[in-house]
Structure formats: C-alpha cells, structure tokens
Amino acid sequence: MSTSPGSSLVEMTGRRWSRRRRVNRVMLGYALIAPAILWRASISVYPFGRAVLQSFTNESPLNAVIHWVGWRNYVNMFQDTTVTQSLLFTLIFTLAGSALQLMYALGIASLLNRSFRGRTLVRAVNLLPWAMPTIVIATAAQWFFNDQYGMIDDLIARIVPVRPVWLASPTGARIAVILLDVWKNAPWAAIFVLAGLQTIPSELYEAARVDGASPWCTYRTVVLPLLAPLLITLTVFIATYRVLSFDIVYGFTQGGPGYTTSLLSYQVYKLAFTGLEYGYGSAVAVFTFLVVLCITLVCFGFLRRSVNYL
Amino acid sequence: MRAKEGGAMASEQFDAAPRTRRKGRRAVVGRAGSAIPIALFLIITFAPIYWIILSAFTPLSDLFSTPLHYIPAHPSLINFRAAARLVPLGQQFLNSTVLAVGSASLSVVVALLAAYGFARIRFPGSNFLFLGILLSGFLPAIATIIPLFETFSSLNLVDSMVGLIALVGNLLLPTSIWIMASFIRQVPIEMEEAAQVDGAGFPLVLWRIVIPLLRPALATLFLINVITAWDEFFLPLIFSRSAATATLTLGVTQAAVDPETGAVAWGNEAAVALIVIAPVFTLAMVFQKQIVEGLMAGALKG
Numbered sequence: 001m002s003t004s005p006g007s008s009l010v011e012m013t014g015r016r017w018s019r020r021r022r023v024n025r026v027m028l029g030y031a032l033i034a035p036a037i038l039w040r041a042s043i044s045v046y047p048f049g050r051a052v053l054q055s056f057t058n059e060s061p062l063n064a065v066i067h068w069v070g071w072r073n074y075v076n077m078f079q080d081t082t083v084t085q086s087l088l089f090t091l092i093f094t095l096a097g098s099a100l101q102l103m104y105a106l107g108i109a110s111l112l113n114r115s116f117r118g119r120t121l122v123r124a125v126n127l128l129p130w131a132m133p134t135i136v137i138a139t140a141a142q143w144f145f146n147d148q149y150g151m152i153d154d155l156i157a158r159i160v161p162v163r164p165v166w167l168a169s170p171t172g173a174r175i176a177v178i179l180l181d182v183w184k185n186a187p188w189a190a191i192f193v194l195a196g197l198q199t200i201p202s203e204l205y206e207a208a209r210v211d212g213a214s215p216w217c218t219y220r221t222v223v224l225p226l227l228a229p230l231l232i233t234l235t236v237f238i239a240t241y242r243v244l245s246f247d248i249v250y251g252f253t254q255g256g257p258g259y260t261t262s263l264l265s266y267q268v269y270k271l272a273f274t275g276l277e278y279g280y281g282s283a284v285a286v287f288t289f290l291v292v293l294c295i296t297l298v299c300f301g302f303l304r305r306s307v308n309y310l
Numbered sequence: 311m312r313a314k315e316g317g318a319m320a321s322e323q324f325d326a327a328p329r330t331r332r333k334g335r336r337a338v339v340g341r342a343g344s345a346i347p348i349a350l351f352l353i354i355t356f357a358p359i360y361w362i363i364l365s366a367f368t369p370l371s372d373l374f375s376t377p378l379h380y381i382p383a384h385p386s387l388i389n390f391r392a393a394a395r396l397v398p399l400g401q402q403f404l405n406s407t408v409l410a411v412g413s414a415s416l417s418v419v420v421a422l423l424a425a426y427g428f429a430r431i432r433f434p435g436s437n438f439l440f441l442g443i444l445l446s447g448f449l450p451a452i453a454t455i456i457p458l459f460e461t462f463s464s465l466n467l468v469d470s471m472v473g474l475i476a477l478v479g480n481l482l483l484p485t486s487i488w489i490m491a492s493f494i495r496q497v498p499i500e501m502e503e504a505a506q507v508d509g510a511g512f513p514l515v516l517w518r519i520v521i522p523l524l525r526p527a528l529a530t531l532f533l534i535n536v537i538t539a540w541d542e543f544f545l546p547l548i549f550s551r552s553a554a555t556a557t558l559t560l561g562v563t564q565a566a567v568d569p570e571t572g573a574v575a576w577g578n579e580a581a582v583a584l585i586v587i588a589p590v591f592t593l594a595m596v597f598q599k600q601i602v603e604g605l606m607a608g609a610l611k612g
Contacts, residue, residue, distance in 0.1 A: 025431060028512055032427030033439060035420045036483060043458065043480040044449045050457035111351060116344050124598035125355055131594035132359075133541035135559050136583045139566055140362050143576045151361045154378040183358065188605075195606035244450045247543045251563065265452040272456045273548065285453040292448060 048289075055283035060276050073283035083284055085259035086267040089174065090291070093263060094242040097178050101238055102231065104186040109193035110219075130188045137184055138251025142167075145176045170260035173253050177261050181248055185241070189234055196230040197223070229303060236299040243292050264288040362587070365580035366390070373577055389577035390585075396569065397561045397582060398553050405550075406540055406557040406586075408471055413479035414535035417486050418528060420479075425490035426520065430499065440491075447484030455548055462549065469551035477545045482535045489534075492607050493527035494520075530604035533597055537590050558586045 055073055059066045077083040112123055129137075145166040147153050153163045166172040200223060208218040224231075246265040249255055255262030255270075262270075265288060272281035365373055367385045393399065427433075428440045458477075459468065467473030501523075505515050521528070543559040550556050556564075565582040568575040594601060 026433040029427045029431035029433035029436065032423045032431070033436075036424035036443060036487060037439065039420060039476075039480050040443055040446050040483060043477060044446050044454055047454035047457040047461065048449050050461075051453055054457060107347075108351060111344070111347055114344050116348065120598070122348060122352065123602065124595050125352060127594040127598050127601060128359060128591060129355060131537050131541075131590040132587050133543060133559050133562075133590075135543040136362075136562055136586055137358060139562055139579055140358065140583060143365070144358055144361060149374050149378070151357065151378060158377065183354070187355070191602055191605050194602075240448060244452060246452065250543075250547075265450070268452050268455075269548075272459075278456050278460075282453075282456050285450070285456065289450055289453045292450060296448060 051282040052286055054279055055286045057279040059279040059282075061278070062276055066279075069279070073280045074287070076280070077284055077287065082259050082262065082270075083264075083267055086255075086262040086264050089259075089261055090243055090264045090288075092174060093178060093181070093245070094239055094295070097181050097242045098235060098239045100178065100182045101186045101189055102235060104182055105189035105193050105234075108186060108190035109197055112190065112194050113197045126187045126190060128187075129184050130191075132184070134184060134247035135251045137180065138248045141176070141180050141252045144180075167253060168257065170257060173257060173261045177248060177253060180252065181242070181245065184248070185238070189238055192230065192234050193227070196227045200226050232299055232303040236296050239295045239299065240292050243288065243295065264291070359587075362580050362583050365577060366584040368577065370575070370577045389581040392568075392575070393565050393578040393581040396575075396578060397565050398556075399558075399561060399582065399585060401553060402556055402558045402561045403585070405471065405555055406559070409474050409478060409542075409546075409557055410536045410540040412471070412475040413482060413539045414532050416475065417479040417482040417535055418490075418532050421483060421486035421490045421531070422521075422524070422528065425487050425494055426516070428487070429491045429494040430502070440487075443487055444484055451481065451544060459548060468549055469555050471555055474546060474549055474555060477549060478539045478542050481542070481545070482538060486531055486535060489531055489604060489607055490527070493524060493531075496607075497523050526600070527604070527607075530597075530600045533593060534601060534604050537593060537601075540586075540590055558582065562586060 056068055056070060057066050058069050108126060112119065112126060116122075144150050145152055147163050147165045152166075157163050164172060166176045204222050204226075205218060208222050213221070243263075244265055245263055246269065249261055249263050249266045250269075253261040255266055259267075264284060268281050268285045268288065271277045271284060275281070364380065364382060366389055367387070368379075368382045369384055369386055369388050372379065372383055424443070428436055462468045462473055465473075467476070497520075501519050502515055505519055510518070541559065542557075546555070546557045546560050550560060562579060562582045565578040566574060566576075568578070
C-alpha cells in the first residue's frame with residue numbers, strides 16, 4: 001500500500017475539508033484524553049488539593065468543630081519524635097537503598113547482557129521478585145530473618161558460629177529492611193539498565209578492546225557515561241519509590257524496634273487510620289510529597305548537567 | 311498479518327544488539343567468569359522463594375527446628391487446610407481476580423484512547439496535559455488517601471469492588487499511557503492516514519487498524535497491569551472493610567496469627583503466600599519476553 005496517492009489526495013482536497021475536519025480532529029483529541037484526565041483529576045489531583053487544605057486544620061472524626069490552625073501541624077511534626085524518627089529512617093532508606101539497588105541492578109543487568117546457555121531462563125527468574133507482592137516477601141521476612149528458625153541465620157551459622165539477632169537492634173533491623181527492599185526491587189531496575197546496555201553499539205566495545213582497555217576500564221569510560229542519562233532517570237524513580245514505600249515496613253518490622261524503621265508513609269497511615277488525626281496526618285503526607293519533589297528536582301538537575309556534558 | 315509484523319519489528323529492535331555483540335563480549339568476558347556470578351544471582355534470587363514454598367508444605371513442628379531441613383521430612387498440606395479454615399481463601403481469590411482483571415482492562419482501554427490522542431492528534435495543550443498526567447503519577451497515594459477515604463465514604467464506595475477498581479485503575483494509568491504512547495509511536499502512521507482519506511471515521515480506524523496492529527502491545531500492557539494490580543496491598547488495606555472485598559494480599563497478613571491460640575502461624579502464612587504468588591509467577595515465567603519488552607518500551611522512549 002503506497003502512500004503517495006493518499007498524500008496527494010490530501011493536498012488536492014485539503015482546502016475543502018480542512019477547516020471543519022481540523023476542528024473535528026481537535027475535538028476528537030480532547031474526547032480521547034478526557035476519560036484519563038477526569039480519572040486522574042478526581043482520584044489523584046483533587047484529593048491532593050484537599051489534603052493540602054486539610055493539613056492546615058485540626059480535622060479529625062473526633063473533633064466536632066474543625067478550625068484553621070495555620071502552620072501549627074507543620075511546626076509540631078518537627079517536635080514529634082515519631083515523625084522525626086520516620087524522616088530519619090526514610091532518608092537512610094532512600095539514600096542507602098537507592099545506591100545499593102542501583103549497584104545491584106547494574107550487576108544483574110551486565111550479567112543478563114552476557115551470552116550464556118539458559119539466559120532466557122535466568123532472565124525469567126529475574127522477573128520473579130518483581131512479580132511478587134511486596135507484602136508477601138515482607139511478612140515472610142519476619143521468619144526469614146528470625147534468629148532461631150530463620151533461613152538467613154541458619155545459613156550464616158553453618159559457616160560461622162554466630163546467629164545475628166536482626167530485629168532487636170535498630171541497626172540490624174534497618175539493614176534487614178534495606179536488604180529485603182534491594183532484593184525485591186533491584187530486578188525491576190535491572191530490566192531498565194539492560195534496555196540501556198542493549199542500545200550501546202558493539203563497535204564501541206571492540207574499539208575499547210583494540211585500544212587495550214581492560215573490561216573494568218571499558219565499563220567505566222564507555223558504558224557508564226553512555227548509560228548516565230538513563231541511570232539518572234531511573235534514580236528518580238527508584239528514590240521516589242523508596243520515599244513512598246509502605247508495604248515493606250507494614251509487613252516486616254511495623255516500624256520497630258521503637259520507631260527506628262518507621263517510614264513517613266507508614267507514619268501517615270498510623271496517624272490517620274489509628275490516631276484519626278486527619279489534619280496532622282495530611283500535613284505529614286504533604287511534607288512527604290515535598291521530599292519526593294526535592295529528590296525529583298535534584299535528580300533532573302543532574303540529568304540536565306550530564307546531558308550537556310555528553 | 312500486520313499485527314505479526316508489528317510484533318516482529320518490536321522484538322527485532324531489542325534482540326539485534328546482543329546478537330551482533332555476542333562474539334565480542336565472549337572474548338572480553340569468557341565463559342567461566344560468568345558461571346559463578348550467575349549461580350550466585352540465582353541462589354540469592356531463588357532462596358527466599360524456595361523458603362516460602364518449603365514452609366508452605368512443612369508442618370509447623372518441623373519448621374521450628376534448628377538447624378533447618380531444606381528438604382521437607384514430612385511434606386503435607388496441613389498448612390493449606392489450616393489457612394483455609396482461618397481465611398476465606400476462595401472469596402479472596404475471586405476478589406483479587408476481579409480487582410486485577412477489572413482495573414487492568416479499564417486502565418488499558420482508557421490508556422489506549424488517551425495515548426492515541428496524545429501520540430497521533432495535535433491539539434492545543436496536548437504536551438502540557440501529557441506531562442501533567444505523567445507528573446501526577448508522582449503524587450503519592452499516601453498524600454491523597456485521607457481525603458479520598460472521606461470522599462469515598464460519603465459516596466458509599468468504601469468496601470466496594472467498584473471503588474477498589476477505580477482506585478487501582480487510576481494508579482496504573484500514568485505508566486500505562488506512557489508505555490502505550492511509546493508503542494503507538496513505533497507503528498507507521500500511513501495506514502491510518504490512508505483509511506482516513508478513504509473516509510473511515512475514527513471508530514472504524516481504531517477497530518480495524520489501530521487495535522489489530524497494537525494487539526501484542528495491548529496484551530503486554532494488560533499482563534503487566536494484571537500483575538501490578540494483583541500485588542496491590544495498600545489500597546485494599548484502607549478501602550476494604552469486610553470479607554466481601556478483601557483481597558489475597560490482605561489474606562497473607564490475616565493468616566499470620568492463629569486466632570485460637572494467638573500464636574504466630576508461619577506455616578499458614580506461607581501457604582497463603584504461595585497461593586498469592588503462584589498465579590503471578592506463572593504469568594511472569596510464561597510471558598517473560600513480552601513483559602520485559604513492555605517494561606523496556608517505557609524505558610527506552612523516555
């Protein structure tokens with residue numbers, strides 16, 4: 001089916017059907033996107049706007065009279081150790097978790113990019129942690145990291161005679177949560193890195209090899225710079241998802257011991273649905289969104305710089 | 311026939327690079343160097359999954375043993391029977407299926423229409439609205455959940471499957487539109503233009519040309535969305551208030567404690583966990599090529 005008769009026909013009849021057709025076409029465009037816009041607006045944008053307003057009130061099902069409290073919720077949250085502890089762990093979790101996840105994902109992707117027998121099967125296995133619900137692996141982790149009957153300590157005890165008690169100390173619990181999160185989510189990130197690796201032309205590897213570059217040198221000077229824009233975009237997503245993680249802490253540690261592994265999202269949930277503090281909970285939720293926004297802006301700043309650099 | 315060409319075109323794009331590189335890479339890396347990291351990767355990835363499967367089929371008394379037995383000494387279905395007594399597994403399986411299929415279908419249809427509008431039609435504000443939808447994906451569910459709960463309460467949508475489908479479908483929408491738009495841009499536009507010149511209206515073009523060409527892409531997106539919706543936990547946790555709407559992901563946490571003894575019941579939990587992951591694992595293994603392509607399509611055109 002050649003296109004030239006079609007396009008010449010368009011030119012010939014263009015003037016006659018142009019105006020009415022073009023208006024119809026634009027209307028069609030709006031009609032097509034309308035369901036998506038309405039859906040997003042009613043279930044994400046509008047409630048978010050209401051949450052922002054709510055965050056300046058003392059709203060709660062327990063309060064008969066709702067009144068405006070100004071910035072009080074926002075000021076209070078920085079004196080509330082449950083929130084500041086959650087903020088601290090959210091930052092640790094986001095920084096350490098994102099960095100580890102990115103490194104592990106780079107490793108998996110380089111591995112899956114090699115050619116070996118059974119690669120298809122290994123790639124399929126890589127999808128399993130992605131396909132698994134977070135809440136399942138989080139609840140299973142309570143046992144996985146159990147110091148008496150858990151598999152991790154069983155394996156460790158077979159090699160060296162120690163059985164670390166992961167969930168009793170803040171540091172142990174934090175490490176466990178971060179490791180679990182990396183296991184669950186790095187395979188997803190690896191798929192994106194793999195997509196990036198496959199766009200790098202083989203000639204570049206050849207050229208580096210001919211020039212006598214070691215594999216590590218090739219990786220650092222050829223592969224990583226070419227991947228940089230993709231990696232930074234990916235980092236935005238990884239970091240955002242880390243800030244907003246909920247299931248993993250709900251199912252695994254419930255924020256304990258104390259509040260040392262509580263995440264901001266988890267704290268919002270507790271404030272709103274156990275404490276029934278809607279106004280205060282919304283303030284913490286809006287604050288969480290601002291953290292996400294900052295991370296996104298910082299990462300995109302890096303992206304712009306690195307693209308200019310390349 | 312056209313549809314097949316579209317599919318082949320897409321897969322060729324992803325496969326071509328490694329095939330040509332194969333020789334060069336082998337020289338650089340060598341085979342033995344791959345075997346150890348691959349084995350390590352497989353062990354790390356599979357160990358927790360094996361642990362869940364093992365625990366599901368092992369009676370509780372055997373689970374509480376040190377050191378662990380990695381091959382069950384007395385394999386049994388006792389955990390499944392106990393879990394089925396505690397948790398309405400049949401109802402939850404049905405609810406999870408309705409939620410996954412309902413929200414995935416709805417989001418794919420809405421995403422197809424919107425992505426077609428954004429990718430193929432020029433209208434004022436289209437770039438702005440496209441970016442707006444994608445950025446609204448960064449609005450965290452947690453920051454909308456309190457007002458949403460109030461609104462849904464006043465509309466009687468709390469504890470209803472319709473409400474849950476609306477919520478989860480909305481969650482799937484931004485990425486779906488993104489992936490769909492990148493698939494549509496890969497398809498040549500000539501056939502649609504020719505059909506329009508022949509006087510075919512939009513519904514005909516959509517039904518006769520666009521959908522057949524995009525069939526593999528639509529199936530891929532549907533699959534990814536089904537898995538994502540099946541795995542959803544947070545929204546059911548807030549908006550499901552009774553057994554009538556509870557999903558299997560909630561069942562996992564419900565099975566964690568034995569209500570009669572108050573003791574933790576890891577065996578039961580593992581049994582429910584296995585029931586939750588079996589369908590998604592099957593889908594992931596069978597359709598791994600399509601899923602990886604679908605996820606990559608979103609990454610590459612970005």
